[in-house]
Amino acid sequence: MIRAAVIGVGSMGKNHARIYNDMEDLDLVAVSDVDGELAKKVASRYKTKSYTEYGDLLAEEELDLVSIAVPTKLHHQVASDAMERGLHVLLEKPIADTLPNAQEIVRRAQEHGLKLMVGHVERFNPAVTELKRRLDEDQLGKSFQIHVRRLGPFPHRVRDVGVVIDLATHDLDVMYHLTEADVVRVYAETEQEIHTHHEDSLSGLLRFDNGVVGVLDVNWLTPTKVRELYVTGEKGMFVVNYLTQDLYLYENEYVDSDWDRLGMLKGVGEGNMIKLRIKKREPLYIEIESFVQAIMEDAQPEVTGEDGMRALALAQALVESGREHRVMEF
Ligand SMILES: NC(=O)c1ccc[n+]([C@@H]2O[C@H](COP(=O)([O-])OP(=O)(O)OC[C@H]3O[C@@H](n4cnc5c(N)ncnc54)[C@H](O)[C@@H]3O)[C@@H](O)[C@H]2O)c1
Structure with missing residues (x-):
């Protein structure tokens, strides 16, 4: 026992x-x-x-x-x-x-x-686990961008830290988990609209050493709870809804004939949109x-102590970048 x-x-x-x-x-x-x-x-x-x-x-x-x-x-x-x-x-x-x-x-x-x-509980979200498995199987080809939207109203109990340390650390950890890449630089615009001591809004950019760009849209200012992650790559886009544990795959359509001028003009074409089956459980x-x-x-x-430190170090760099209006290099 x-x-x-x-x-x-x-x-x-x-x-x-x-x-x-x-x-x-x-x-x-x-x-x-x-x-x-x-x-x-x-x-x-x-x-x-x-x-x-x-x-x-x-x-x-x-x-x-x-x-x-x-x-x-x-x-x-x-x-x-x-x-x-x-x-x-x-x-x-x-x-x-x-x-x-x-x-x-x-x-x-x-x-x-x-x-x-x-x-870092989002790693254990079954939709994230399944996304990780599919990325590791190279189902998306090269990943271009990971975009997160973690928005919602202000939780009055959080007084000691701002939204970057409190919420963005979730996604900084997930981004590392998915890419297994280090961050080379970050830039952030932060706002303090209603919180008495700390920032309550983050618009952040990260560049990973494998070329992936991370986009973080995180705040305590939106009157509805949004928790979404998008991974765009060569073969299409995965979308995770962290709240409902849903995972979608939007496939690119390949344009493979010379005479399809419209397809050429459109560039990436819309392919199938598939809702993937996820066995839901409490993360x-x-x-x-x-x-x-x-x-x-x-x-x-x-999730190790080092993982926790990495997410915190990135969050702090974003806070500093927002305060000083400069790019932070690693
Ligand atoms: N993993 C997640 O998704 C997630 C979600 C929410 C909060 N958190 C984290 O959990 C922690 C707590 O957040 P919360 O939202 O539950 O806050 P909370 O204010 O609801 O709960 C914190 C509790 O700690 C108690 N406390 C304070 N000092 C104490 C002490 N010295 N000894 C014993 N108890 C003490 C408070 O009375 C309170 O009941 C934070 O670090 C937060 O970031 C994680």
């Missing part, structure tokens, strides 16, 4: 608790939240213990792993304390609020020989299963 606890049971952490409680061979030993009422409520739902101070939980309970879903600014402190207790850590994304804090988290995990996984469930499996098999987690 693997013994787990969750620190921070707000909107994300309560899902970690639900899933641990649901999994076989896993014991949800306790949850912790500074909001004692909330901690008690979640604990009573899953018939487990609650703590207001996570330090008491770490001191008193026998555990193997902990999920950390406190606000991003606290990731460094809480993850460090958990690793000092010898626990494997599933740390919500983004890995930390600053790069030095992220580096320190990664260093500690290495030092103690512990598994650290960062919760967080798949993520947590993957983390537990990495612990049981002593394998590298599917």
Whole structure:
């Protein structure tokens, strides 16, 4: 039986608790939240213990792993304390609020020989998994561009970081996952329209070292939730709807006869549009299963601390680019 606890049971952490409680061979030993009422409520739902101070939980309970879903600014402190207790850590994304804090988290995990996984949950979205499989099979030929739209209203609970660190890190990780390429430069226009401290809108450009261009359209200003990813390549375009886990393929039509003047003029022609069959599942469930499996098999987690650092470093470069109005080279 693997013994787990969750620190921070707000909107994300309560899902970690639900899933641990649901999994076989896993014991949800306790949850912790500074909001004692909330901690008690979640604990009573899953018939487990609650703590207001996570330090008491770490001191008193026998555990193997902990999920950390406190606000991003606290990731460094809480993850460090958990690793000092010898626990494997599933740390919500983004890995930390600053790069030095992220580096320190990664260093500690290495030092103690512990598994650290960062919760870049979109990698486990079945539509993204299927897209990755098809790109790896070269179904699109050369990829030209990856374009993401992650738009929605402002979530009032997010005060500690801006939209680039909070949301764009999801897509920066997915773009790396899909291309397996490094970024050579980025440029961003950012806005701060309604947030009191940070940017709430990003229009960002990235150039990868394999030639792919990344386009990020991310904000907290749009009155409806949009979560879409487009990959355009030689043979057509894939479209992912992250929310519905739908994956579409728009095929290019090949114009192969000399007399088809209209086809020549049109350039790329419209081919079939195919909705691909996806077996839908909760991405967080798949993520947590993957983390537990990495612990049981002593394998590298599917999303490493380095992956978390890469996404954060790119996000910070975009924030800086937006602030200073200049291209950031890597
Ligand atoms: N993977 C995803 O898709 C996803 C989605 C949302 C949030 N997140 C991440 O999860 C983290 C939490 O975000 P959220 O939206 O759940 O925020 P939230 O405010 O809803 O929840 C955070 C919880 O942490 C608690 N907390 C604060 N300090 C604490 C401490 N010292 N000890 C114990 N509990 C403490 C708060 O009381 C709150 O209940 C953030 O890092 C965020 O980026 C990830």
